Amino acid sequence: MDQFVVKPLFGGEHVEWYTITNVTLWLGIAVLAIIALMVIGTRGRAVIPSRSQSIAELLYGFIHNMVEEVTGHDGVKYFPYVMTLFMFVLVANLLGLIPMSFTTTSHVAVTVTLALLVFLGVTLLGLVKKGPAFLAMFWVSSAPLALRPVLAIIEVISYFVRPVSHSIRLAGNLMAGHAVIKVFAGFASMAVISPVAIGAVSAIYALELLVAVVQAYVFTILTCVYLKDAVGDAHH
Amino acid sequence: MATEAHGGAAAEHAVGMPQLDVTTWPNQIFWLLVTLVVIYFVLTRIALPRIGAVLAERRGTITNDLTAAEELKQKAVEAERAYNEALARARADAAKIVAEARAEIQKDLAAATAQADAEISAKASQSEARIGEIRAGAVAAVTEVATDTAHELVAALGGKSDAQGVSAAVSARLKG
Numbered sequence: 001m002d003q004f005v006v007k008p009l010f011g012g013e014h015v016e017w018y019t020i021t022n023v024t025l026w027l028g029i030a031v032l033a034i035i036a037l038m039v040i041g042t043r044g045r046a047v048i049p050s051r052s053q054s055i056a057e058l059l060y061g062f063i064h065n066m067v068e069e070v071t072g073h074d075g076v077k078y079f080p081y082v083m084t085l086f087m088f089v090l091v092a093n094l095l096g097l098i099p100m101s102f103t104t105t106s107h108v109a110v111t112v113t114l115a116l117l118v119f120l121g122v123t124l125l126g127l128v129k130k131g132p133a134f135l136a137m138f139w140v141s142s143a144p145l146a147l148r149p150v151l152a153i154i155e156v157i158s159y160f161v162r163p164v165s166h167s168i169r170l171a172g173n174l175m176a177g178h179a180v181i182k183v184f185a186g187f188a189s190m191a192v193i194s195p196v197a198i199g200a201v202s203a204i205y206a207l208e209l210l211v212a213v214v215q216a217y218v219f220t221i222l223t224c225v226y227l228k229d230a231v232g233d234a235h236h
Numbered sequence: 237m238a239t240e241a242h243g244g245a246a247a248e249h250a251v252g253m254p255q256l257d258v259t260t261w262p263n264q265i266f267w268l269l270v271t272l273v274v275i276y277f278v279l280t281r282i283a284l285p286r287i288g289a290v291l292a293e294r295r296g297t298i299t300n301d302l303t304a305a306e307e308l309k310q311k312a313v314e315a316e317r318a319y320n321e322a323l324a325r326a327r328a329d330a331a332k333i334v335a336e337a338r339a340e341i342q343k344d345l346a347a348a349t350a351q352a353d354a355e356i357s358a359k360a361s362q363s364e365a366r367i368g369e370i371r372a373g374a375v376a377a378v379t380e381v382a383t384d385t386a387h388e389l390v391a392a393l394g395g396k397s398d399a400q401g402v403s404a405a406v407s408a409r410l411k412g
Contacts, residue, residue, distance in 0.1 A: 057291060
């Protein structure tokens with residue numbers, strides 16, 4: 001679990017809130033990677049795109065469509081926020097797969113912050129835009145009257161569980177993947193089973209690439225689904 | 237593996253997973269927020285407007301190209317129609333010219349034929365007259381030659397030729 005330890009980059013014992021740590025380093029690398037892809041990659045502004053511009057356009061189009069389809073036309077103005085989250089999670093997940101790197105999104109602190117930003121943002125947005133009507137989403141009007149109070153309790157609980165599942169899912173997936181790779185890598189030191197272990201590491205690495213992308217996608221689409229409650233049409 | 241002691245600051249707090257070491261949380265959260273703000277500004281100030289503009293421009297270009305293609309196609313159809321019209325008109329003109337030329341030629345031909353007929357008939361009557369003359373000349377010549385020959389024959393045979401008698405005999409023979 002060495003790989004998950006937060007430590008100051010320039011010596012020192014304590015990790016204060018402002019200390020420059022390996023987290024800071026890899027967050028910074030994520031920023032640079034995003035700038036490289038989205039800004040430097042698109043500098044040509046070509047009608048016929050270069051490869052890097054194609055990737056940037058693909059990501060843009062993918063998230064833009066997702067926001068538009070899930071949240072409806074009103075949600076498109078929140079596209080930059082969703083795009084920020086998606087780019088960060090995607091790039092951080094992928095950077096984490098570089099050997100010896102630090103995976104920022106495997107930390108609950110990071111994912112909880114992200115999930116809370118989404119949760120608080122969506123809740124405040126819903127209350128501001130819809131007012132008390134926002135609370136109507138807990139009152140399932142399509143259910144029989146007798147069931148509604150019960151459903152309301154369930155809905156409220158599920159609403160408040162959202163940030164938990166939202167954040168633990170991401171951190172858990174990434175951490176588990178890295179831990180499994182680490183376990184197999186540990187077996188690789190035993191000569192007898194090392195070919196199997198190395199094969200397993202390769203296979204799991206491929207799987208983790210998929211997981212990194214899929215979890216970024218899942219995180220983003222859940223954000224869109226939550227956003228829909230705040231800005232979209234009637235729920236349920 | 238998780239709880240092995242590592243040197244350094246974090247190990248003191250290592251209660252298990254480093255993720256649950258809340259002493260590092262403020263640090264992570266602070267730098268995460270800084271990161272998100274930076275990414276947000278980079279995306280909204282530079283990247284997203286640029287990509288959006290490129291996509292819009294591409295859509296515009298494609299639409300323009302399609303419109304231009306549609307126009308060109310329309311023009312091509314028009315050009316083809318004009319060509320066909322011109323062709324038909326040219327054909328009609330040609331037919332008219334041919335007909336006119338034919339009529340002209342026909343007229344000339346009729347005139348020439350009539351003239352030729354007249355000349356031929358004139359020549360024919362002339363020829364007939366000459367043939368008559370020649371025939372008459374020939375008959376006279378034959379009569380003369382025959383008369384002379386008969387004279388000579390008669391004389392050669394020792395007879396006394398009688399000019400009257402010989403002539404009469406010759407003309408009687410010639411008629412026969």
